[in-house]
Amino acid sequence: MNRREEFDPIDGQGSAAPSQPARPFGRGLSPKHLRLLINFWPPLLFAGIRVRKVAQDWRRVEAELHLRWWNRNALGSMFGGSLFSMTDPFYPLMLQHHLGPDYAVWTKSAEIEFLRPGKSLARATFCLSDDQIAEIKAATADGEKLLPRFSTEITDPQGETIAQVECTIYVRKKRPIS
Numbered sequence: 001m002n003r004r005e006e007f008d009p010i011d012g013q014g015s016a017a018p019s020q021p022a023r024p025f026g027r028g029l030s031p032k033h034l035r036l037l038i039n040f041w042p043p044l045l046f047a048g049i050r051v052r053k054v055a056q057d058w059r060r061v062e063a064e065l066h067l068r069w070w071n072r073n074a075l076g077s078m079f080g081g082s083l084f085s086m087t088d089p090f091y092p093l094m095l096q097h098h099l100g101p102d103y104a105v106w107t108k109s110a111e112i113e114f115l116r117p118g119k120s121l122a123r124a125t126f127c128l129s130d131d132q133i134a135e136i137k138a139a140t141a142d143g144e145k146l147l148p149r150f151s152t153e154i155t156d157p158q159g160e161t162i163a164q165v166e167c168t169i170y171v172r173k174k175r176p177i178s
Contacts, residue, residue, distance in 0.1 A: 031056055034093075044089075047071055047082045058097045059129070061090045065122045078118030078162075083154055084110065087165045090126040091150045095169060098133050103140070108147060108170040118162045124154045136171055145172040 029037070031054035038044060038051050048071045053062040063086050065071065071082040088107055096105045132148070139146045147168050154163040 031058065038089075038093075043085060047085045049082070049086045058094055059127060061094060061126045063090065063124050063126075065118070067118060067120050075117070076119075078122060080112070080114060080163075083114075083118060083122060083163050084112050084165065086122065086124055086154065087112075087126075087152050087167065091128070091167055091169050094126065094128050095133075095136070095171065098128065099137065099171070102174050104170070104172050104174055106170050108168045110165060110167045112166075113164045115161050115163055116156075118154070118156065121157050122154050122162055123157075124152050124165075126150075126152060140171055140173045143173050143175055145170060147171075 035051045035054045044051075047065070048068050049063055049065050051061060051063050053060070055061070065078065065082055065086050067078055071079050073079045088110065092105045092107055096103065099105060136146060136148060147170060150167045150169065152165045152167070153161050154165065156162055
């Protein structure tokens with residue numbers, strides 16, 4: 001039976017697992033198809049979050065959240081959990097696409113600071129630069145983990161900041177099979 005080494009992100013150790021082709025989310029998908037698929041992903045769909053644009057080079061994603069009865073808090077503004085959910089998956093998805101299947105990538109932690117209530121529409125834009133991707137590849141080339149931080153503002157239609165989010169992303173190159 002073919003076996004491959006599977007990276008355990010918690011303790012950094014490997015364990016034997018049946019061989020399967022590595023398919024990080026989004027590899028081989030066009031930005032249009034990714035946008036369509038992710039808009040039907042239940043955690044975003046049921047929170048009312050919509051991806052409006054994925055750039056051709058996967059370096060920019062635009063998402064929005066409309067205030068609806070199901071994402072409204074007791075005071076009538078946007079539920080904070082929905083605002084946070086709007087920021088959670090995008091940097092890991094974008095990084096995984098650019099780094100490829102040899103890397104483990106996920107959101108390790110995040111902090112959100114609510115600055116004003118969201119009353120109608122919230123928007124967030126996520127951007128990666130060539131320099132950020134190159135720095136991450138260089139820092140993880142020897143198999144060491146890296147915890148880059150990314151900042152995102154959630155704004156209303158007038159451009160006022162509703163919340164500021166700081167995400168720490170776990171990135172590590174997977175260890176080769178011994």
